[in-house]
Amino acid sequence: MTDQSIFGHVMDRRRLIASAAVLGAAALLPGIARAQSGELVVSNWGGDWNERIAKGFEAPAFTASAMRIIHDLAPVPERKAKLLAERRLPRSSVDVTWLSDADAYEMSAQGVLETLNMSRIPSASHIIEKLRRP
Structure with missing residues (x-):
């Protein structure tokens, strides 16, 4: 098995497929996530990662949609802290x-x-069945 370079990072086949599965699932969220407001808040690392995801995934997937993507950019510790702090709220x-x-x-x-x-x-x-996780 050979590793592939994706966005300047080496990924093996399993990580690439897992990432594709997550992206596929995330693509379906706009219809249910913030349907009332027409906004989808996506939290990620920012920088080159955010730019490439916005260009390579979000733009093609959401250009024809009325859904507006809002980026909440932060390092992992801050994003995890926000998730923990908001876990008991009715809506994150x-x-x-x-x-x-x-x-x-x-x-x-x-x-x-x-x-x-x-x-x-x-x-x-x-x-792929092996990549299905709750």
């Missing part, structure tokens, strides 16, 4: 957060992340 200030596997596991163990209802995601059948 963030709809989608980019996390590493380890950080996602930690936030899930803390009861911060919402489990996706895979039956509401039309392309869920395309996610």
